[in-house]
Amino acid sequence: MPQMLAIDGGTPLRSRPFPRWPVWDQREVEAITDVVNSGRWWSQSGDNVSAMEVEFAQAHDAKHAIAVCNGSIAIEVALRAAGIDWGDEVITTAYTFIATANTPLLVGAIPRFTDVLPDTWNMDPSGIEPLITSRTKAILPVHIGGEPADMDAINEIAARHGLVVIEDAAQAHGARWQGRGVGAIGQMGTFSFQASKNVTAGEGGIIITNDEELYDQCWSIRNVGRSRTGGWYEHLNLASNYRLAEWEAAIIRVQLGRLEEQAAVRSARAATLREALADIEGLDPLPGDPRATRNAYHIFKMWYQPDAFGGRSAADFARAIQAEGIPIVTGYGEPLHSTRVIVERSRYIAERLGRPVPPQASCPVVEEASRRGLWLMQSVLLSAEEDILDIARAARKIQRAWRS
Numbered sequence: 001m002p003q004m005l006a007i008d009g010g011t012p013l014r015s016r017p018f019p020r021w022p023v024w025d026q027r028e029v030e031a032i033t034d035v036v037n038s039g040r041w042w043s044q045s046g047d048n049v050s051a052m053e054v055e056f057a058q059a060h061d062a063k064h065a066i067a068v069c070n071g072s073i074a075i076e077v078a079l080r081a082a083g084i085d086w087g088d089e090v091i092t093t094a095y096t097f098i099a100t101a102n103t104p105l106l107v108g109a110i111p112r113f114t115d116v117l118p119d120t121w122n123m124d125p126s127g128i129e130p131l132i133t134s135r136t137k138a139i140l141p142v143h144i145g146g147e148p149a150d151m152d153a154i155n156e157i158a159a160r161h162g163l164v165v166i167e168d169a170a171q172a173h174g175a176r177w178q179g180r181g182v183g184a185i186g187q188m189g190t191f192s193f194q195a196s197k198n199v200t201a202g203e204g205g206i207i208i209t210n211d212e213e214l215y216d217q218c219w220s221i222r223n224v225g226r227s228r229t230g231g232w233y234e235h236l237n238l239a240s241n242y243r244l245a246e247w248e249a250a251i252i253r254v255q256l257g258r259l260e261e262q263a264a265v266r267s268a269r270a271a272t273l274r275e276a277l278a279d280i281e282g283l284d285p286l287p288g289d290p291r292a293t294r295n296a297y298h299i300f301k302m303w304y305q306p307d308a309f310g311g312r313s314a315a316d317f318a319r320a321i322q323a324e325g326i327p328i329v330t331g332y333g334e335p336l337h338s339t340r341v342i343v344e345r346s347r348y349i350a351e352r353l354g355r356p357v358p359p360q361a362s363c364p365v366v367e368e369a370s371r372r373g374l375w376l377m378q379s380v381l382l383s384a385e386e387d388i389l390d391i392a393r394a395a396r397k398i399q400r401a402w403r404s
């Protein structure tokens with residue numbers, strides 16, 4: 001007889017919680033207290049924002065970093081710095097957080113969507129060229145879940161067509177592609193420090209680049225259009241104030257100091273989990289791309305096969321395993337190429353410019369991932385090895401119950 005599932009009134013497999021997120025200790029408390037006591041709360045008067053920029057750039061093999069108030073604004077600033085404007089087109093993927101697609105729209109550009117690869121849920125490079133038109137200006141790949149996209153193929157296509165590459169690395173702190181830090185493999189890369197991210201201050205964002213001109217542009221756009229060498233009331237660009245506060249940067253610096261150690265734990269636990277799930281039919285970790293030398297594991301991504309679980313949906317499985325004490329979730333449920341605000345705004349911009357509305361993208365893998373994709377978030381991978389094995393135990397318990 002299979003055990004009764006917790007969702008049906010049985011005893012949950014686990015009652016102990018997984019590690020809390022964010023992780024902090026006295027170091028964060030001291031960092032923020034020092035900022036408060038210094039009275040230098042502003043990036044223009046304190047040292048934390050500028051020091052954090054140097055440290056973050058170094059950690060990602062980049063020359064420059066420009067801290068901003070969040071990861072969405074980071075993409076917007078990067079797009080503006082690249083000169084993306086009304087009516088331009090930006091190629092991105094339909095399996096990502098909405099900020100990746102609505103930031104082009106917020107600067108008046110139209111996002112065009114490629115499908116994703118089943119092994120990574122990252123941009124399928126073979127989908128880029130069919131979308132390129134005379135209006136295409138940039139490619140905006142996402143390192144989804146912290147796993148690097150195929151930057152070799154994307155950069156090669158971009159170079160051939162004269163396009164800018166902006167990496168949305170919001171989820172990919174410390175990830176590496178062929179040994180190289182993500183973010184400055186394209187012309188610019190953007191990160192988020194929002195509460196769930198592997199490096200966090202609750203909010204915050206940053207852009208990194210190796211390009212001097214783009215650095216100057218980002219600096220200016222972040223700073224109300226000022227120039228790095230100009231006067232305080234000299235505004236050369238039309239821009240706004242997207243600056244980060246000193247205490248946010250102070251926390252990020254401490255969190256950044258934890259990144260390498262936490263990344264090693266996440267990688268080790270992910271390997272354990274892959275092994276533990278290997279003999280469970282229908283719950284398949286994405287194999288990934290061997291050229292990704294470090295997956296940041298913001299999300300441990302899995303394909304779910306309903307047939308292996310008595311025909312129950314991924315959402316049913318997530319509810320059942322959560323009841324067992326395992327926080328697996330279903331992730332992005334609505335592909336961006338069919339998300340109402342994206343579709344309507346894209347149409348509005350095209351119509352205002354008297355242009356044909358771009359045809360709707362075909363993204364069957366994104367649609368499958370939205371239906372059958374499951375996520376385990378990064379903080380769970382910081383638990384002890386024994387706790388990780390509970391994930392496979394709970395999945396097996398559910399499978400037995402639903403197959404009987």
Ligand SMILES: Cc1ncc(COP(=O)(O)O)c(C=O)c1O
Pocket residue numbers: 070071072073096097099100142168170171192193194203204205
């Ligand atoms: C892929 C991706 N892009 C952009 C963002 C936006 O970052 P933020 O929430 O800091 O604005 C996020 C974060 O949620 C994200 O996951």
